[in-house]
Amino acid sequence: MHGPPLVAWLLVAIGSATGVSCLLRTGAGCAAAPGERRTARDEGVMGLGMALMAVPGAALDERVWGPPLFAVLFGAIAVRSVLLVRCEAHRAHHAVEAAGMVYMAVLMATAQRGADGMPGMAGMAQGMAGIPAVTALLLCYFAGYALWAGVRILPAADPVASGAPAGALLRDPGVAAACRVSLSIGMFAMLLTM
Secondary structure, eight states: OOSOHHHHHHHHHHHHHHHHHHHHTTSTTTOOSHHHHHHHHHHHHHHHHHHHHHSOTTTOOOTTTHHHHHHHHHHHHHHHHHHHTTTOTTHHHHHHHHHHHHHHHHHHHHHHHHHHHOGGGHHHHHTOOOOHHHHHHHHHHHHHHHHHHHHHHHHHOOOOOTTOOHHHHHHSHHHHHHHHHHHHHHHHHHHHTO
16 A cells, blocks of 8 residues: 555554464364354455555565456455355455455556556555545445444453463454454555555
8 A cells, every 4th residue: 555654564464463363263173163264264365465465565566466466366255255145144244345455456556557657647646545435435334343343342352361272362252353353444544545
């Protein structure tokens, strides 16, 4: 994205940590139902994809391959999530999240084409925020979802005994909710830095 490098690296850290913890939850001992494993896997891919998308351009030049790869990856996740909504209502959130990532990938490609076509306009292309109504709608959605999911963590959080194994912590239902809050906050921050 186009924000300050510190913000981008913080998003990389948040996305990576969330992605790894979600993927660790896919273990048989951490996710009781197959649907939970599938959800944790999708959230892990979203977190790692978000981290890769947020890497500052000075560290990783993803102009050529990044936007098309992100659009295809997150487009596939969005379609898959829509197909699974009947089985799992939470998939609607995954579809919105993946569609938001596709939207940002398209904006990255558009900004890149604008900068390539008009070298003097590179600064303007970097600041392009997309369609204001769509961006505002996504910002409101992810802010609201982060607040809603965050409030749901509070009553469910049980203090984990010190010295408890990592597997016990990953099985805590609050960890799954914390992953969703983290991803929503990351999406909100990425949309703000466009």
